[in-house]
Amino acid sequence: MVDCAQMLIAGEWCGGGAGTADVLNPATGAVIGAVAMADRADLDRALDAAAAAFVTWSRVSAYERSAILRKAADLLRSRAEAIGRLMTSEQGKPFPEAKGEVMGSADHIDWAAEEGRRIYGRVIPSRAPNVSQISHRVPLGVVAGFSPWNFPVSQAVRKIAGALGAGCPIIVKCPEETPFSCVELVRCFADAGVPAGVVNLVYGVPADISEYLIPAAPVRMITFTGSIPVGKHLGELAARHVKRCTLELGGHSPFIVAEDANVDAALALAVGLKFRNAGQVCASPSRFMVHERHYERFVDGFVKGAEALKVGEGFADGVQMGPLANARRLEAMEAFVADAAARGATVRTGGRRIGNEGYFYAPTVLTDVPDDARLMVEEPFGPVAPIAPFSSLETAIEKANQLPFALAAFAFGSSQHTVSQLADGLEAGMVSINHFGIASPETPFGGMKESGYGSEGGVEGMEAFVTTKFVSTATLAA
Numbered sequence: 001m002v003d004c005a006q007m008l009i010a011g012e013w014c015g016g017g018a019g020t021a022d023v024l025n026p027a028t029g030a031v032i033g034a035v036a037m038a039d040r041a042d043l044d045r046a047l048d049a050a051a052a053a054f055v056t057w058s059r060v061s062a063y064e065r066s067a068i069l070r071k072a073a074d075l076l077r078s079r080a081e082a083i084g085r086l087m088t089s090e091q092g093k094p095f096p097e098a099k100g101e102v103m104g105s106a107d108h109i110d111w112a113a114e115e116g117r118r119i120y121g122r123v124i125p126s127r128a129p130n131v132s133q134i135s136h137r138v139p140l141g142v143v144a145g146f147s148p149w150n151f152p153v154s155q156a157v158r159k160i161a162g163a164l165g166a167g168c169p170i171i172v173k174c175p176e177e178t179p180f181s182c183v184e185l186v187r188c189f190a191d192a193g194v195p196a197g198v199v200n201l202v203y204g205v206p207a208d209i210s211e212y213l214i215p216a217a218p219v220r221m222i223t224f225t226g227s228i229p230v231g232k233h234l235g236e237l238a239a240r241h242v243k244r245c246t247l248e249l250g251g252h253s254p255f256i257v258a259e260d261a262n263v264d265a266a267l268a269l270a271v272g273l274k275f276r277n278a279g280q281v282c283a284s285p286s287r288f289m290v291h292e293r294h295y296e297r298f299v300d301g302f303v304k305g306a307e308a309l310k311v312g313e314g315f316a317d318g319v320q321m322g323p324l325a326n327a328r329r330l331e332a333m334e335a336f337v338a339d340a341a342a343r344g345a346t347v348r349t350g351g352r353r354i355g356n357e358g359y360f361y362a363p364t365v366l367t368d369v370p371d372d373a374r375l376m377v378e379e380p381f382g383p384v385a386p387i388a389p390f391s392s393l394e395t396a397i398e399k400a401n402q403l404p405f406a407l408a409a410f411a412f413g414s415s416q417h418t419v420s421q422l423a424d425g426l427e428a429g430m431v432s433i434n435h436f437g438i439a440s441p442e443t444p445f446g447g448m449k450e451s452g453y454g455s456e457g458g459v460e461g462m463e464a465f466v467t468t469k470f471v472s473t474a475t476l477a478a
């Protein structure tokens, strides 16, 4: 039993004015602790602290900021084991994945630390000999971040490290379902010497917090990762108050296996990628399209792979897939599969809850799913894989592109012609061909269409936190 996850406001760890909420272990459904919930007075203190911190943090040299962030990264690495344990208890993913997420998050901090030192301005030739024209890239202001429960540390870290590296303070609302690992992430920044008010961590009723923080005057930028409906709502709020906004929303990623693909390599990647984090990954492949020549072999191999996965509590030896993160996801999977089956789909494996304790759902493979089934048009965000055959690659690409979401796309093919057809034709913010090649700190992560706008990671990710200040100076004789 762990205790109550606290908030960090103005450099003080504290409880919240709105009481607490329970935190559950999704493997058992048991209460494992509580999380402090903010009221408006707490948010006001966070806003005041962050506004004051902007004046000082934005003037700390990029070199010094970088040194502090690198220290936070080192602390995070050294605490990865303990933080990974907290994450598995509250989120359910297998412990090695949880620990790996923490280690990878330290790399994100290092990237932001170094990239923050390379935010360059521009000298623009002027029309007069005594005039200098400089375009500066300056920190935007206070950031309000909203991070989700599927990757409690690696989603929050992108927002925190990006903001801090660019010289912006942040108020981050981390997920109430998985608060303990986020507390420890933020503690690494505080222990590394990030001054009071630069990182503020809050929890609470998500809608109350976003509706209060987004319009607040000191907040200049909003960064949200979560579902499309919530993202649209927050985007509207941000637009109404003319605030910059990065939205990392859901997807429904196609996974195409072309006629000339290396099918063994495709299968080896597909099963692990689909069921990682029980499918609760925004870029998870969720519409498998396989050339008819390989279809039966692919389906058989995929079903075998799904059935061989060891599903269980995240600390148990050899477990490859944990429970779903909460009861909502379990209900969602049951509804997706029931809808598809009612429309004629065949359940090749899974399609049911495992046990009656915790939120386990069997790795599920469906075939013959009609295009109008909910599973084909809404993001499943769970361990359910529909597989369909195709005969023409052009048609498969067209189908892959027909949804309003466009986060990631995966494909296998070998000839140069196939690869360029896939790379050019697939509409997605991230296209990965013949391997898994997305989501590293140095590459841009983000979607097209309703999957959102803006990027996290890469040079593009840092751009989100700075704005342009143009200074034109004429030199005059006294």
Ligand code: NAD
Pocket (backbone or CB within 6 Å): 146, 147, 148, 149, 150, 175, 176, 206, 207, 208, 210, 211, 225, 226, 227, 228, 230, 233, 234, 248, 249, 250, 251, 281, 282, 328, 329, 379, 380, 381
């Ligand atoms: P949800 O839409 O209720 O919540 C998603 C996240 O947004 C949660 O962390 C939640 O706390 C937060 N949130 C919800 N309403 C908010 C508001 N008004 N203001 C600020 N934050 C708010 O959905 P859920 O049941 O928690 O998750 C399921 C859906 O969320 C999935 O279908 C998936 O599309 C999406 N999701 C996406 C990601 C991602 O990485 N893009 C991560 C988690 C969830």
